[in-house]
Amino acid sequence: MNKESPLMKMQYRSVYKVPNGKLLKIRLKYDEKSNLIDEINITGDFFAYPEEAIESMENKLKDTLLEKEILLKKIGSIVREENIQFIGVDVESLTKGILMCKK
């Protein structure tokens, strides 16, 4: 796979065992020049209520800059907007899992 091609972005992965929580597995495609999220899949054995909100979170994270403070703020605001209750993961661990995808 060619990293430079704009049509073929590399997919990166992370596996993060959240302390006292569940296993978070993230797949991420991002623009390596702008550092913006292109596509993200948040998977794992955690719980989130309502479940469907995780798909809106994935959509809303598109074009978010891959920086800790920005991600924390963005994910926090999505959690409030969608009224999400997490068990086994939280805003901090999601942020950490996403950033672990970055090489």
Next chain:
Amino acid sequence: MKEQWRLLETGYGSAFTNMAMDRAVLVANSEGKVLPTVRFYGWEPSAISIGYFQSLAEEIDLDVCKKLGVDYVRRITGGGAVYHEKELTYSIVISESHRAIPKNIMESYGKICGAVMKGLENLGIKSTYVPINDIITNGKKISGNAQTRKAKTVLQHGTVLTDVDVEKMFSLLKVPNEKIKDKLIADVKERVTSIKHVLGKEVLFEEIAHAMKIGFEQEFNVELVKGALTEEEKELTKKFEKECFSATNWNHRR
């Protein structure tokens, strides 16, 4: 007089029917058409269920499933992958606003797991609830549980292991690193137990279901009255089975 809830004993079903039925009861109860319901069931053929948020291809070796005739299904509840073979599965469907159910999700896991623990105790097994969603006995897991809430209604389902075949389970699940597979198998054998293992004898499915029924009655101070699915629930079950749980776009969606 004690409040009456409905008891469904639906026997062994396929993964698709089992998950469709839980969802059908959830819909019917949320529309006020049926009483709070406790259901006991088993899995035939044996199957793996994965949590709502898991990636099917990442968790399960689909080729091995096919070869061994093991079905797979995505649940509407979160949590992890479970191999359902020798177990009793329960589900409970009840309004979020029912006095018996704590509003707080974590607390409601504990309350419902309390019923399972009383059921185990009726079989002579002492157990402990380990938040979020496990029940352990002698330090080993004997029951896993998962809850969703939709349309102001709670669905929690969970397993009570009657026996366990860790090698077979691992042949079906993907492990991140083949080199450490033997160690993982050894670890899981250390961490998982079953009714057969604890009591040193086989206990009939019906006997376990009876002990669990009493456990739910004790925990919730209700009477479980044997009932059946309504015609509407039967139709909904067929619909969900076809359109959702046996459909590729549902099972492979993540």
